[in-house]
Amino acid sequence: MALDQIVDGLSEVSCDVLVIGGGTAGPMAALKAKLKNPKANVVLLEKANVKRSGAISMGMDGLNNAVIPGYATPEQYTKEITIANDGIVDQKAVYKYAQNCYGIIEELDSFGIRFLKNENGDYAVKKVHHIGTYVLPMPNGETVKKALYRQLRRARILISNRYMATRLLKSADGRIAGAISVNTRTAEMLVIKAKAVILCMGAAGRLGLPTSGYMFGTYENAANSGDGYSMAYHAGAALANLECYQINPLIKDYNGPACAYVAGPFGAFTANNEGSRFIECDYWSGQMMLEFYNELLSGKGPVFLQLKHLHPDTISEIESTLHKVERPTRGLFQQGRGVDYRNDSIEMHISEIGFCSGHSASGVFVDDNARTTVPGLYAAGDMASVPHNYMLGAFTNGAVAGIDAMEFADSHDFADFDAADVARERDRVMAPTRREDGIPPNQVEYKTRRLVNDYLQPPKVTRKYELGMRRLAEARQDMQEHMIARNAHELLRALEVQSIMDCADMAVHASLYREESRWGLYHWRTDFPEKDNEKWFCHTLLSKQNGRMTSEKRAVEPYVVPIADDEKDLYDKQRIRATA
Amino acid sequence: MPLASYQTSVPVVVDDAKCIADKGCTVCVDVCPLDVLRISDMTNKAYMAYDECWYCMPCEADCPTGAVTVNIPYLLR
Ligand SMILES: Cc1cc2nc3c(=O)[nH]c(=O)nc-3n(C[C@H](O)[C@H](O)[C@H](O)COP(=O)(O)OP(=O)(O)OC[C@H]3O[C@@H](n4cnc5c(N)ncnc54)[C@H](O)[C@@H]3O)c2cc1C
């Protein structure tokens, strides 16, 4: 049977804990669940191949948020993340992460992943954030995936590659019952019954369209099309603060990190066209992105990452990290552009929008045990609402989710789902394969994402959002009535477009609901330009209620670590005052 | 609506002389996160079947014979 030929089939399996997404958080969740109860069955379901999937496919340059004794305390970290998020943080989960992450670093170290140490054998942590010191380089960062994979094999986790999850199954009383998935090379469907399910499907990274026009030229691993957000939504789980978009300062056109987190500690900085600094701190925040945006608008752009002033040996050291680990094609790209860091600065730009709590705060709502609002359903990593999680957060909260989910599975039996839900999903999934002709998924996707850029990219203008909503509804109708898939691979893309469309609708809904401006560029509404703490010092939760998209407020939990009044706006002071 | 095929220059190149897919290798096809590589029925060699590449490199890094070269997709070069 040739690959990609459509096979009409449906089978069913069951397991105790199902982990969906085998990138970063997923492998750790699966491992911890299995270690918690070695007799239980843990399935790790992955759209791609766990060996090389997710943001860390090729490795990572370093830990962006390591809380290491001697450099930082959990209290300091919790405070910084709270301030960076304009105060809209349930600190309990952040604090728990900050307390647990050092143990996870030691565990990763025992897996063979090395972290930079100084002459005394202490971790050599670097300062990138506005206030504290949290960045820990990984000299052999390219080994991350291999090291994780070894652990999965050793623990005998059942890995199912090339299955794309499409919907969650629930019982009549609202408990999680499993998930439905599709083989991406045969279109055969697989139902997985599970007592607990952990969503680790990464960011919604294919929401906006890169300015290069290349649909897969995204910052995020382009396999992360927001399926997790869409599935959580359709399962009735709440999603938090989706209006707090992810927008990143990236290498223009390449759309990957430049990367100030690597080069900054050596003395590189973000500069305008005059070669001057204009932001206090290169740590990614909405407030920083707003200054980036302002600089470009003021005519002082382009904006660059500047490192040519550094010692040639230092530049070589930076170069060897940037061109070997994480995104190794950076070297190829710069070579093509004739950019040598010794003479040239790196041209940067503002990325398209996405959802990602890993870098901002938009994710499926979870508490400090990684529980969503659906019993038995968990989420971790870039798609769960714990803000500024990055890689170490994905590992640490993945571990939390794995342990708690196994406890849940140990104390519950399988929940029953309605067979009609599976039949309905099968119809939805296969619909594009049953049409004779129509619009291919790549065109529907291009149009949807182009509309996202035209209407949703901040600054957010109410009128533009209303128009965007209408245009997206038209595109949705085309998608539902006319999209075709002629083989299993096209079907994979056709299903992804449906997630992208859901995310676009959620972005509109969440943004229109919050009638204020907050998080710098991420939620800058020109019709409500001020921060309004009286009305909007709260989370917003979006969910599907009686079949309709609904938003509501949720109070910020009382702080564990108090923030003094004169500290609250430290991240608002990003612009360098008197530029000499 | 009728469909036309659309020409695109793909970023990943496989050196047929080095590729041992005809001896059963499928490594690059297996690891690609975007699942865009296939083994050709005609040549029994690996090739890029879909222009949907994240220019991430596992295909090149994991190929046992060094047959794969990843280039930057033309649109962002
Ligand atoms: C280019 C880049 C550089 C970064 N650099 C750093 C850094 O230096 N330091 C740092 O700390 N952090 C960094 N980050 C952030 C960090 O990598 C992420 O926060 C973290 O890896 C996210 O983990 P995750 O498990 O949530 O998502 P991922 O690792 O992306 O995993 C998601 C997985 O879900 C799978 N999936 C998606 N949809 C489905 C579906 N429907 N069914 C089944 N599977 C599905 C995907 O294939 C993927 O394997 C970087 C991120 C990127 C993109």
Ligand code: SF4
């Ligand atoms: S990994 Fe290399 S040798 Fe194997 S199929 Fe791909 S190109 Fe051919």
Ligand code: SF4
């Ligand atoms: S560079 Fe990445 S996305 Fe492109 S073909 Fe190779 S593995 Fe696949």
